[in-house]
Amino acid sequence: MTNPSQAPKPTAKDFASSQEVRWCPGCGDYAIVKAVQRTLADVEAKTENTVFVSGIGCASRLPYYMATYGLHAIHGRAPAIATGIKLANPELDVWVVSGDGDALAIGGNHFIHLVRRNVDVQFLLFNNEVYGLTKGQFSPTSRAGTKSPSSPLGCVENPMSAAQLALGAGAYFVARGVDTAQKQLTKTLTRAYEFTGTAFVEIFQNCIVFNDGAFAGFTDKDKSAEMQIHVEHGQPLLFGNDNAKGLRIRPDALELEVVTIGENGISESDVLVHDETNKALATLLAAMSEPDFPVAMGILYCQSGPTFEVELRKKVKKATSESTKSLADILHQGHTWTVTEDT
Amino acid sequence: MIVTDSPTEIPLNENGRQTLDSAVIRFAGDSGDGMQITGGQFTLATAVALNNLSTFPDYPSEIRAPTGTTFGVSSFQINFGSRVVKTSGDEFDVLVAMNPAALKVELHGLKTGAIILVDTGSFQDRNLHRAGYGSNPLEDDTLSAYRVIALDIAQLTLDAVTPFGLSKKEALRCKNFWALGFIYWMFERDRQPTLDWLKTKFAKRPEIAEANSAALNAGHALAETMEMAEGLYQFSVPRAPDIQPGLYRTVTGAEAMAWGLAVGAKLADLKLVFCSYPITPASPILHTLSHMVEQDIVSFQAEDEIAAVCAAIGASYAGALGVTSSSGPGIALKAEAIGLAVSIEHPLVIINTQRAGPSTGLPTKTEQSDLLQALYGRNGDCPVVVIAARSPSDCFEMAIEACHIATKYMTPVMVLSDGYIGNASEPWLIPDIDALDSFAVDIPTSGEGHDHSERDDETLARPWVIPGTPGLEHRTGGLEKSFETGEISYDPDNHQKMTDVRADKVKGVVRDIEDQTVEVGADSGPLVVVGWGSTYGPINRAVSNLIDEGLSVSHVHVRNIWPMPKNLESLLSGFQRVLVPELNDGQFVKVLRDQFLIDAQALNKVSGQPFKISEIEDAIRAQLEAAQ
Numbered sequence: 029m030t031n032p033s034q035a036p037k038p039t040a041k042d043f044a045s046s047q048e049v050r051w052c053p054g055c056g057d058y059a060i061v062k063a064v065q066r067t068l069a070d071v072e073a074k075t076e077n078t079v080f081v082s083g084i085g086c087a088s089r090l091p092y093y094m095a096t097y098g099l100h101a102i103h104g105r106a107p108a109i110a111t112g113i114k115l116a117n118p119e120l121d122v123w124v125v126s127g128d129g130d131a132l133a134i135g136g137n138h139f140i141h142l143v144r145r146n147v148d149v150q151f152l153l154f155n156n157e158v159y160g161l162t163k164g165q166f167s168p169t170s171r172a173g174t175k176s177p178s179s180p181l182g183c184v185e186n187p188m189s190a191a192q193l194a195l196g197a198g199a200y201f202v203a204r205g206v207d208t209a210q211k212q213l214t215k216t217l218t219r220a221y222e223f224t225g226t227a228f229v230e231i232f233q234n235c236i237v238f239n240d241g242a243f244a245g246f247t248d249k250d251k252s253a254e255m256q257i258h259v260e261h262g263q264p265l266l267f268g269n270d271n272a273k274g275l276r277i278r279p280d281a282l283e284l285e286v287v288t289i290g291e292n293g294i295s296e297s298d299v300l301v302h303d304e305t306n307k308a309l310a311t312l313l314a315a316m317s318e319p320d321f322p323v324a325m326g327i328l329y330c331q332s333g334p335t336f337e338v339e340l341r342k343k344v345k346k347a348t349s350e351s352t353k354s355l356a357d358i359l360h361q362g363h364t365w366t367v368t369e370d371t
Numbered sequence: 372m373i374v375t376d377s378p379t380e381i382p383l384n385e386n387g388r389q390t391l392d393s394a395v396i397r398f399a400g401d402s403g404d405g406m407q408i409t410g411g412q413f414t415l416a417t418a419v420a421l422n423n424l425s426t427f428p429d430y431p432s433e434i435r436a437p438t439g440t441t442f443g444v445s446s447f448q449i450n451f452g453s454r455v456v457k458t459s460g461d462e463f464d465v466l467v468a469m470n471p472a473a474l475k476v477e478l479h480g481l482k483t484g485a486i487i488l489v490d491t492g493s494f495q496d497r498n499l500h501r502a503g504y505g506s507n508p509l510e511d512d513t514l515s516a517y518r519v520i521a522l523d524i525a526q527l528t529l530d531a532v533t534p535f536g537l538s539k540k541e542a543l544r545c546k547n548f549w550a551l552g553f554i555y556w557m558f559e560r561d562r563q564p565t566l567d568w569l570k571t572k573f574a575k576r577p578e579i580a581e582a583n584s585a586a587l588n589a590g591h592a593l594a595e596t597m598e599m600a601e602g603l604y605q606f607s608v609p610r611a612p613d614i615q616p617g618l619y620r621t622v623t624g625a626e627a628m629a630w631g632l633a634v635g636a637k638l639a640d641l642k643l644v645f646c647s648y649p650i651t652p653a654s655p656i657l658h659t660l661s662h663m664v665e666q667d668i669v670s671f672q673a674e675d676e677i678a679a680v681c682a683a684i685g686a687s688y689a690g691a692l693g694v695t696s697s698s699g700p701g702i703a704l705k706a707e708a709i710g711l712a713v714s715i716e717h718p719l720v721i722i723n724t725q726r727a728g729p730s731t732g733l734p735t736k737t738e739q740s741d742l743l744q745a746l747y748g749r750n751g752d753c754p755v756v757v758i759a760a761r762s763p764s765d766c767f768e769m770a771i772e773a774c775h776i777a778t779k780y781m782t783p784v785m786v787l788s789d790g791y792i793g794n795a796s797e798p799w800l801i802p803d804i805d806a807l808d809s810f811a812v813d814i815p816t817s818g819e820g821h822d823h824s825e826r827d828d829e830t831l832a833r834p835w836v837i838p839g840t841p842g843l844e845h846r847t848g849g850l851e852k853s854f855e856t857g858e859i860s861y862d863p864d865n866h867q868k869m870t871d872v873r874a875d876k877v878k879g880v881v882r883d884i885e886d887q888t889v890e891v892g893a894d895s896g897p898l899v900v901v902g903w904g905s906t907y908g909p910i911n912r913a914v915s916n917l918i919d920e921g922l923s924v925s926h927v928h929v930r931n932i933w934p935m936p937k938n939l940e941s942l943l944s945g946f947q948r949v950l951v952p953e954l955n956d957g958q959f960v961k962v963l964r965d966q967f968l969i970d971a972q973a974l975n976k977v978s979g980q981p982f983k984i985s986e987i988e989d990a991i992r993a994q995l996e997a998a999q
Contacts (some may be wrong), residue, residue, distance in 0.1 A: 045846065047858070076841040081685070082848075092846050092859065097838035099688055101681070101729025102711050108678035112685020112693060113838070115644050115669050120689060120838050138681075141674035340671075344664045351665035355633055358663060359801050363564050364620045365419045 038072060040065040045095045056207035056233035057086060060154060061093050064123070067217040068096075078121045079113060081106045083135055085127040086161050087154035087233070104135025107142035110149050111336070117205040121221075129159050132168040132188060140197040145336035146156075146225040148215070153190055153228070154207075156235040159243045164238035169291055191253040191314035191328060194228045195307065200333040201227040202310060204325045206247050207234060212258065212325065217281075219327055224333050246323045259313060259321040261330075264269040264296055267322050274299030284312050286321060304330040380921035388559060388607040393452025396554065398547075399436050399477045400469030402431055402445040404548040409467075411796070412448025412551060412568065416560040417451045418621050418798040421610035424451040424909060427459035427981065428794045432651065432734040439493075439501035443923045444476045453609045457622035457915075458908040459795070461983040465557070467550050468879035469524075472504035475586045478513075480666045486518045486555060486604065490546065492525025497592035520604070522593075524549050531589035532582040541579070541674030545586035552590025559607050562587060587883060615800055622799040624763035628696075628722060631770025632656075633666055634804050635720075636692045638771065639778045640811035643965075644686035645694045646671045646679040651734040652790040653724040661794050680721070687717045690814065690837035692774060696722035698790075699741045700731065702839025706749045709783050713753050713873060717848045718777035718784075721755075725789040727979045736979025737791035739904050740955035745785045746962065748935055752870050753878040756780070757932040759787040766792065769930070771807070776880055778812045780954035781832040787932070789954075791981055818842020824857030831876040833857075878934050887936035891915055895945030897998050899925045900991060903932060903959055903969070906952055906982055924991050932959070940967045950974055950994050952987055 082088035091098030220227035246255035310329030436443025450460035543956035569700035683693030727733035
């Protein structure tokens with residue numbers, strides 16, 4: 029327990045570095061870094077024990093703005109570097125900051141294996157559905173038809189769903205948030221911080237220069253109530269103005285459907301209750317997209333599982349404690365022979 | 372050597388055996404015939420007999436190629452003797468051929484008059500056809516120039532192992548030990564180390580251990596009692612007189628490298644975090660370290676080569692000794708990340724067990740063609756320290772040196788080994804690791820009196836500031852950093868300065884490098900042969916042979932490829948001609964020409980096979996003739 033008279037509770041400012049922030053004015057990243065700093069203050073994190081690791085891209089500049097340890101590495105490789113950090117020192121609190129290009133294109137392999145191994149880090153994916161730092165090319169999350177400098181006739185690829193990919197790779201914690209929804213984002217980041225294992229948080233982030241309004245369909249003030257659902261463990265999956273709508277499993281097929289309370293004999297008791305430990309439900313929630321469904325926000329899935337570095341350490345510790353073998357013993361094991369002067 | 376112009380002149384010892392000063396044996400069979408194990412056991416028995424030795428495992432990249440085919444032949448060659456042995460031998464005195472394909476592939480490497488032990492049980496029409504023989508070479512004059520011992524080893528093995536109730540397939544797998552027993556008798560080797568090895572190896576299946584032991588003994592007994600031309604097949608290779616007293620074992624380059632890394636990390640007082648991805652021929656290093664977890668070693672098999680090097684960098688960033696290991700294609704994938712380690716100035720050890728390229732190349736064959744990649748294969752001006760091991764046991768020393776330089780200078784160090792060194796084994800005087808000097812790194816524990824960007828005046832290294840240290844929180848990365856503060860800097864003069872500092876830091880490693888010495892020959896003269904890496908043996912033997920003939924030639928072998936020893940240029944300037952033999956298309960020769968503006972001449976070979984001594988001797992003669 030922290031005694032407030034001895035150590036004053038840190039503020040968000042205590043986690044901000046002296047570096048001048050160099051994102052475009054109006055970039056969603058400003059809001060995210062603020063939420064991250066506030067979260068660290070709320071949980072009373074220690075700057076010296078906190079490490080931010082990133083790859084390349086606009087999002088990946090975030091470590092420079094933190095008063096913690098930070099490593100701005102190379103494109104796509106932050107998950108691998110974070111894994112190495114945890115292998116050397118599992119006590120460090122490691123945050124990986126990435127974007128849709130960094131995590132899902134060039135670094136896709138490292139991302140899925142970080143998640144698969146359940147390395148104990150927070151993984152923040154700033155999804156703006158565009159390559160910002162290289163000036164506007166389509167990304168793996170860009171919607172089909174996206175026109176960009178590298179797809180002037182419209183992108184013919186299908187976008188990938190980061191949350192579904194994470195679940196498929198075996199993630200134990202999958203959450204979503206919106207850059208400007210500070211209160212919810214801080215709450216989600218706090219849960220991510222508290223979680224032991226890879227806490228994957230996809231943050232819808234508006235790129236004001238190259239993809240402005242990409243998420244307006246569910247983030248605009250007049251749309252958010254109808255087009256977002258904030259899921260909470262143990263609470264019914266209600267959304268819409270006055271919580272008039274809900275989600276339930278369609279009676280004749282294994283899929284979700286949107287129902288309106290009071291219509292067709294539907295009452296609140298017909299609506300699914302969110303169970304964040306239910307992976308099948310999380311998978312259905314992660315797949316929901318506009319315009320037929322609201323976009324699910326909050327903790328979609330959270331289940332405890334063994335973490336990579338702890339399991340590895342356990343094995344090393346067991347082997348170390350059970351063996352009295354020294355390095356010299358290893359050099360001497362197997363067949364040896366002695367040569368004397370006059371053999 | 373067994374084969375001489377007049378075999379009768381070979382002296383007999385008191386047991387009626389011909390005394391030889393050296394011999395070369397090649398064991399060859401299908402890739403499933405256990406030839407590598409057979410060769411490994413003969414190596415052990417020969418080491419125990421206190422001979423000098425050098426081995427060459429030569430095997431296909433297919434795990435089990437179709438049986439009986441020439442491309443599925445797996446071979447193991449050993450050169451051993453009472454004299455100094457420096458190579459695995461140019462041509463062989465004895466060939467053990469377990470099938471027609473092995474005979475077909477290896478015949479060209481035999482000396483005229485050499486001995487061939489063949490398993491006639493495998494010379495049926497189907498195998499002959501698969502090997503591409505139109506007729507049975509045992510029945511025509513194909514082998515007339517050799518001394519052939521043709522035995523139905525398959526049947527003799529089946530007879531020997533009958534009591535152990537194995538299936539026929541399992542029983543036939545003991546054939547290699549039968550042949551080994553035969554050869555043991557021929558060369559007066561002690562069977563006991565192999566019998567002990569079988570007991571340990573098949574502890575869970577004692578019937579297999581017993582069957583193989585029985586096969587070994589049966590082969591030995593048959594050789595002893597067989598009616599053969601007297602003296603002709605009984606040899607004695609006396610103990611080498613020049614072996615330093617002490618406790619020995621055999622060691623492969625991969626084992627020595629792994630153990631050297633473990634010892635190096637211990638001397639640096641750091642946890643070893645070894646990160647690798649499976650690749651031939653580098654994987655044995657990963658396997659060896661994975662079996663050493665009780666030494667508090669973290670061994671991580673990453674999802675790919677890039678992840679492996681990045682995890683090693685992450686580990687170093689967090690205060691461990693990060694090491695990654697691969698072969699050429701994998702090293703290519705790691706290039707960008709090595710640049711990151713150069714930029715953030717953190718220790719990183721990279722092991723490259725080179726193989727024949729380009730691309731996938733010949734995965735199981737050796738080459739030295741990654742030298743330029745090691746020196747220059749990264750974007751930007753990106754200097755790293757490069758050192759090269761010359762033999763299996765030298766890998767131990769080189770790995771320790773790499774750990775020392777990487778931690779002292781906060782720099783990546785690449786260690787070049789190759790498939791030949793990695794797989795080959797040699798007797799090794801087990802070092803007393805407790806007597807080695809520690810090089811523990813001074814890692815700041817608080818911000819007091821420390822600045823993360825302040826360099827050491829001598830080494831130019833930045834302090835190793837690790838996360839978890841209060842008061843030294845800072846940000847670093849692949850963007851250019853200010854020399855003064857370590858913060859991002861786009862200042863033109865600063866980039867010039869930082870580029871210079873990175874280069875000077877690596878060049879400064881020269882203060883920890885011993886002066887270059889001459890291996891054999893005079894310190895100046897008409898010709899010096901300059902080598903690096905695994906060509907040590909053949910170059911040294913070739914130069915020694917020609918010096919014995921009265922020619923004037925010297926051998927210089929460079930371990931420190933970059934930076935080079937500070938006296939190397941003046942040393943080479945004392946010779947009129949410089950010859951650089953390499954298993955590549957001419958790489959180190961380019962560097963020497965570039966650095967020293969000398970007219971160094973290349974001798975190149977890229978057949979996937981090591982140099983023959985005669986090839987180097989011929990090139991030396993040609994150089995000396997040209998000099999006249």
